[in-house]
Amino acid sequence: MSSHHPLRSVLKIGSNTMLSRLLGFARDVILARLFGAGVIADAFFVAFRIPNLFRRLFGEGAFSQSFVPVLGEYRATRSVEETRAFVADVAGWLTLTLAVVTIVGILGASAVVYAIAPGFADSPDKFHLTVELLRITFPYLFFISLVALAGGVLNTYGRFTVPAFTPVFLNLSIIAAAVFWAPHLQQPAIAVAWGVFIGGVLQLLFQLPALRQVGHLRWPRLRRRDPGVGKVLRLMGPAAFGASVAQINLFLNTILASLVGANVVSYLYYSDRLVEFPLGVFGVALGTVVLPLLSRQAAERSPQFPKTLDWALRLTWLIGLPATVGLLILAQPLLISLFRYGAYTAEDAWQSTLSLIGYGLGILPIIAARVLAPAFYAHQNTRTPVRFGMISVAVNMGISLILAWPLQQLGLAIATSCAALVNAFLLWRRLRRDGLYQPQPGWPMLLLKSAGLAMVIGMVLLLLRGNTALWLSLSLWERLLRVLSLTLLAATLYLAGAWWLGIHELRDWYRQRPPRA
Structure with missing residues (x-):
């Protein structure tokens, strides 16, 4: 990996x-406070989730996975004008598709719900x-998918800050609408x-100056003469499903949640x-940085490809493990601290x-x-x-049907996690089989040290957490x-413990050096 460590980009995106x-x-x-976990909350959350599912299909997930590699190839092998024409052509077909889907979604809102x-x-x-x-929120799909187009261009050109900051406008718009x-x-x-609708418009407008800076603020065009457009369209179909597995699983859970009990959608x-x-x-943040980096290395047939993948997996483990432990132990305190006000009751927090x-x-x-x-x-x-995504969805549905009625929201959530585990394992095993990934030395010791450290952190949190009555009284x-x-405290203990145990990955990342072999 280059001396310019990609962790800097991860941290930049992560901070925004x-x-x-x-x-x-x-x-x-x-x-x-406004809705609690009742009828109005269920209605709004479903109306908000539906355009977000289609956003994954037409926008940031599928589009980025199919568009960014092809755009990276164009940047490496074509002229500037050809690259700009390619982006304009893709924008034209995406805009037309989004317009049709949005109109159909608004007119057929009853059937969709x-x-x-x-x-x-x-x-x-x-x-x-x-x-x-839903008729109000569905056009959000149109704007946010074009935001994903702009974000894919900017990320390919190394401009990560603007796409990472853009979602701030959605939250500000919803907050303003709810308060005022x-x-x-x-x-x-x-x-x-x-507020959702206006937030989508604001996000798109915020991207335009950055697009102008990289030379890609042009009117969309409807041409198919460019072979790159056809390649993106061919890749986008499968990518729409592959990138949307988590959202599809979530929506299957939403369907069952609407059937198994009151307020389960809100929980x-x-x-x-x-x-x-x-x-x-x-x-x-990590996925955003890894895709263009791996795309460039794949196009160049670089021997750094498996090392980059290994670096990302180590970072996933070292950050994801303590995050999981902390979230599981502090689950109820977090929900009480953030939501136990107004219409959201103590029983809602427990559920x-x-x-x-x-x-x-x-x-x-x-x-x-x-x-x-x-x-x-x-x-x-x-x-x-x-x-593998299809297998994951099947696993999610099978476990959900078994656990949804006896365990309700707990069973549905467990099914989602099991499906994610199956998906990740199948992807990892296939990369190993195809020779695209080879674990670098040091994994056994890394797993042993980090797991032991996470257990210690978990015990400290259990001792200091306190009971439910304490949190409700504050x-x-x-x-x-x-x-x-x-x-x-948990983060400090984890980092200090990692330093003391000699987990070199964290030391090297802190010093902005590639991981040791």
């Missing part, structure tokens, strides 16, 4: 993403509110839905928001804790899959991740201060 996630927590605290949350049909008020909200507009409406969820949403913090701050524990078990395999799948996409192989600021103190 952390700001967005913190605002996201503020957003969810406000929504919890019935397909995604069939249990809502038993409550006409909840069903009709969800449909009304919602109190004046008979149905406050309408205001929040419009899953609040717990998923906490799991998305480490996945978003670290998992997304959300169950699903958070189930989701937390999947942190490591989900991040690992976000590192392993780009190794295939870098070689423009989207079919293999799709096959004020907002006392809760937040206590959570922050425990988190900082």
Whole structure:
């Protein structure tokens, strides 16, 4: 790996993403106070999730996995003007597709809600509110997918900061709508839905100046003469499924959640928001950096390819393991500290804790899959991740059907984590078989030291955590201060312990050097 260590880019993206996630927590605290975990919350969360699923299909997940490798190839082998024409052509076809899907989604909102949350049909008020909200939020798909196009271009050119900061505008828009507009409406969820719509527009506008700087702010065109366009379209179909496995599993859970019990959709949403913090701050940042890096190395047939993949997997383990332990132990304190206000009750916090524990078990395999799948996409192989994604979805559905009714949200969350583990294992095994990945020396000692250290940190957190009654008796600021103190203590002990145990990977990354062989 080069002297310019990619960890710098991961940290840059992660810091901006952390700001967005913190605002996201503020957003969810406000929504919890406003909606709680009842009918209105269920309706809004489903209406918000549906365009996010299609965003994965048409936007950041599938599009990045298919578009970025081809764009990287163009940058390396074609002229500047050919590369700009290619981007404009892809933008044209993506815009047309998004426009059609958005119109169909708005007109067919009732059918979409019935397909995604069939249990809502038993409550006409909840069903009709969800449909009304979806017609407002669905155009978010159009804007955020174009944001993904811009982000893919900027990431390919090494401009990671703007795409990482962009989600801040969505959270600010929703917060503003919930605080300043919602109190004046008979149905406050309408205001929040419009906040989603406006947030999508703001995110797209924020990207445009950065696109101009890299020379790609051009009007979309509808041409298919460029072979690169056809290649992206061919790759994007399988990539849409492969990149969306986690979202598809989540939506299968949403369907079952609407059937197995009241408020289960809301319990899953609040717990998923906490799991998305480490996945978003670290998992997304690492995947964003790894894809263009591996794409370039694959195009150059560089011997650094397996070393880069090994570096990313070590970083996944060393960050994902303590994050998993901390989240599992502090699950209920975190939910109480962030959401136990207004309409969100202590019982809601306990029920959300169950699903958070189930989701937390999947942190490591989900991040690992976000590192392993780009190794295939870098070689423009989207079919293999799709096959494994289909197996993962089948595993999720099978376990969900077994556990959903007896365990409700806990069973659904466990099914999601099991599916993620199967997906990550299959990707890892295939890369080993194809010779694209070879573990570098030092893994056994790394696993032993880090696992022992994580156990110690877990015991310290258990001793200092306190019981539920204590957390419920504290004020907002006392809760937040206590959570922050425990988190900082655990992080400090982990880093100090890693230094003392001689986990060289952390030392080398701190000094911005490639990992030792």
